[in-house]
Amino acid sequence: MVAVHGSEPTSFFKVGGQRNLLPSGSHWLSLSRIVQLEKSVRSKDVKLLGALFSAMAVANKDFMGAMDERPSSARYETLIFDLDDTLYPLSSGLAHACRLNIESYMLEKLAIDPTVVPELCTRLYKSHGTTMAGLWAEGYYFDHDDFHKYVHGRLPYHLLRPDPVLRSLLQSMPQPKYIFTNADKIHADVVLKKLGVEDLFKGILCFETFNSHCAVAKERRQTGEEVVKLDTSVPVVCKPTVACMQETIQLLKINPSKTLYFDDSARNIFGGKTAGLHTVLVGSLITCEGADHTIASIHNVKESIPEIWAEPHFFDELRVSRKVAVETIA
Ligand SMILES: [Mg+2]
Numbered sequence: 021m022v023a024v025h026g027s028e029p030t031s032f033f034k035v036g037g038q039r040n041l042l043p044s045g046s047h048w049l050s051l052s053r054i055v056q057l058e059k060s061v062r063s064k065d066v067k068l069l070g071a072l073f074s075a076m077a078v079a080n081k082d083f084m085g086a087m088d089e090r091p092s093s094a095r096y097e098t099l100i101f102d103l104d105d106t107l108y109p110l111s112s113g114l115a116h117a118c119r120l121n122i123e124s125y126m127l128e129k130l131a132i133d134p135t136v137v138p139e140l141c142t143r144l145y146k147s148h149g150t151t152m153a154g155l156w157a158e159g160y161y162f163d164h165d166d167f168h169k170y171v172h173g174r175l176p177y178h179l180l181r182p183d184p185v186l187r188s189l190l191q192s193m194p195q196p197k198y199i200f201t202n203a204d205k206i207h208a209d210v211v212l213k214k215l216g217v218e219d220l221f222k223g224i225l226c227f228e229t230f231n232s233h234c235a236v237a238k239e240r241r242q243t244g245e246e247v248v249k250l251d252t253s254v255p256v257v258c259k260p261t262v263a264c265m266q267e268t269i270q271l272l273k274i275n276p277s278k279t280l281y282f283d284d285s286a287r288n289i290f291g292g293k294t295a296g297l298h299t300v301l302v303g304s305l306i307t308c309e310g311a312d313h314t315i316a317s318i319h320n321v322k323e324s325i326p327e328i329w330a331e332p333h334f335f336d337e338l339r340v341s342r343k344v345a346v347e348t349i350a
Pocket residue numbers: 102103104105106283284285
């Protein structure tokens with residue numbers, strides 16, 4: 021009698037009252053062959069059958085070892101993408117226009133000395149993640165929604181075109197995908213729509229996500245309530261702070277070690293890595309601290325990180341084959 025028990029993680033077979041061990045998944049390769057062999061040698065030499073099983077086990081072990089060297093389909097469960105200068109190139113001109121709009125806002129709305137605006141804009145961006153966060157921290161009072169409308173509402177969005185290559189890449193990625201941006205929701209929606217990929221993301225994490233008090237004030241205004249004064253003691257939360265990264269991880273309920281995070285900012289990449297994410301620096305030929313991968317363009321992702329497309333069907337079939345419950349041949 022030969023009995024093959026296919027339960028994980030180990031397969032067993034019995035020959036002549038002895039129980040022998042085969043590497044996990046062996047029956048996937050050999051069940052039919054086992055039956056054939058058992059019938060042919062049943063009355064002859066049990067030792068011969070044992071030797072045959074041993075040889076099959078060695079061959080099977082080599083096969084399983086080779087498979088283990090292949091990229092696992094479960095390596096990345098979630099993909100997170102920055103938006104600006106990550107899903108479209110810096111050369112689009114939007115980033116430059118955004119910078120000019122911020123400087124203009126500082127001049128017109130905050131009445132900052134024009135001779136210090138460029139330097140202040142850069143310094144605050146570097147020290148606080150965004151110039152807006154820096155202005156708020158430095159004590160300038162303004163309405164965040166007004167800032168976004170002024171800075172983003174004037175952008176030359178017509179420079180962005182539908183990107184069928186990007187769309188095809190995103191569509192082919194099997195993992196759930198999220199946008200993670202310091203910009204406001206309206207800007208994210210417009211950019212994604214201009215690129216023709218607005219339906220390919222499971223969610224958008226943006227300014228309103230991490231600064232709920234501003235979002236609440238905005239909603240109140242929209243319902244006709246009197247202007248709500250924002251609490252100046254509450255800082256703006258944004259990338260690249262680890263707190264923002266960790267909040268993203270908690271909100272999405274993701275395992276950071278199974279998550280791939282794309283961003284064009286070296287500071288954000290470092291912040292993401294510090295929070296435990298796998299990272300991809302986009303739009304550069306030179307890597308940075310904390311980057312696991314560096315790609316010149318999001319269009320190069322398939323050549324650079326094939327693990328994202330790790331043949332899930334192959335592994336699914338293998339898992340099904342291991343779940344042959346119990347098969348007994350008398
Ligand atoms: Mg960016």
